[in-house]
Amino acid sequence: MLAGFLVIAYSLPFAIGIYTENVFFDRQWLADLATVVLNGVMQGGVYAMFAVGLTMIFGVMRIINVAHGEMVMLGAYLSWMSFFWLGFDPLLAMVFTLPIAFGLGWMIQKFLLNAVVGGPELTPLLMTFGLGLAMIYAVEAVFTTDFKSIPYAPDSFQLTETIVVGKSRLISFVMALVISVGVFMFLKKHRIGKAIRATSQNADVAMVCGINIYGIYMVTSGISAALAVAGGVLVSIQFGFNPETGIIYTLQAFAIIVLGGRGHYIGAMIGGVMLAVMESLISFMLPNGTALVEIAAYGLMIFVLLIRPRGLMGPKTD
């Protein structure tokens, strides 16, 4: 049913595009379409990476972390600071920005979330909501609400005669792919990764099997924060940002994990790419498409929740 729905969802921009005479099927239009889809895949790879962080927290602790996007925003500012204040390449600076993020996530878990995990669902939700707002206002206090950007690799790659992609976008995608695969392999192969998966499947059993789930919660939050900050770094070299940008990324990550399946890592990756491609198609084919992108993305989220609440790959029961 979901597959059928997605086919319709993907066909719809084409249908509207044909109706509004925005689809031409000539050589140039097809090349533009390929460029748009390719850019969507690449952007989706970055979104998917930080969405995995959100889905990890939900999967392991059943906490809805609405401050995740603010962590992405913080990553963008860390990137900006390392570039303009310290003179580091933002990507190389991840050598220290990611450990900082991991430590921050660890501490948030230890001192805040561990106190409320397992309790009523509303408490951690409100706590992360408050945390997100505190992060926005703290960054605003230092940097104001002005938009910032990083002039990083502004030129493009000519992939074929007609297909061009921005260098910063391609670099971001490759980095996101490397990080995502690294995290996936860690979860699959490393003992701590296995303990995270075990806790995600059943925390009570994990505890009687000797797993210190509170330690696992802290590692999970650390990884989640590092993924968000990595996402922020990769976004910062492509787009402008200000302290309120994070809200968009929180919503984006939610849409991705609803589509892919809450608590499912591969689902989040697939959901990220699917959503970004859909957004690209809409902005390319529909008149005034850019304005409709967000409506379509969250409309898709609502429909998936209606017809298949567990998403593409989520477990049958929560």
Next chain:
Amino acid sequence: MAETNEIALQVKDLKKHFGGIKAVDGCSFDLPKGKISGLIGPNGSGKTTIFNLMTGVLGADSGEVVYRGENIVNLRPYQVFNKGISRTFQITRIYREMTVFENMLSASSMRVPESEAREQAEKLMEFVTLTPLRGEYGGNLSYGQQKLLEFARALMTDPEIILLDEPAAGVNRTLLQNLLAHIHHLQEEEGKTILIIEHDMNVIMNHCEKIFVMDYGVKIAEGLPDEIQNNEYVIEAYFGHK
């Protein structure tokens, strides 16, 4: 193997109430070291709650569980596990989306080198004849195989005390004999202390050296199988007044 009079663990006046329900209401017993013991009682008598209190899954209202001279009641489950007490559940609780081998490794202490944990997992999978299924997802196993997996997983850290909650439930006779043979091997060859909750009286009477009987959250009798079979309080608990 072990001297029969030694005590592996003491439960002292343990209490756990859920609102007005007295699930465990002042239960005490001494678990003999190196023996297979049984914990029986009618449904709702508090047997599984006792396991949950002994393993930290539930916190006790009062009372003690003394193991190696230390009161371990209200420790967290992973702390109890790491002290050498492991358990299985009435309804199997394996990781359905992890392979048999991953299920086994999930119960290894981080302090043990990974190569050692892998070796132990291989040994135990062979012990319970699950080696051919090592790459199979837990959710794809039959119920009996899941029981064996949970049993093997409980042995990963070479625990001193093993608590088995209804190991015979839902298991066919062949598999049950296999499981009982493993349990005896652990007791006779490795000196493990084993406590079994079971409704199958054949298992209890033929395989346990000592039996504790609970009713309404308290221990109403303890003794050898012959003594328990003729105990009037036990008969009353199971069959009511004459």
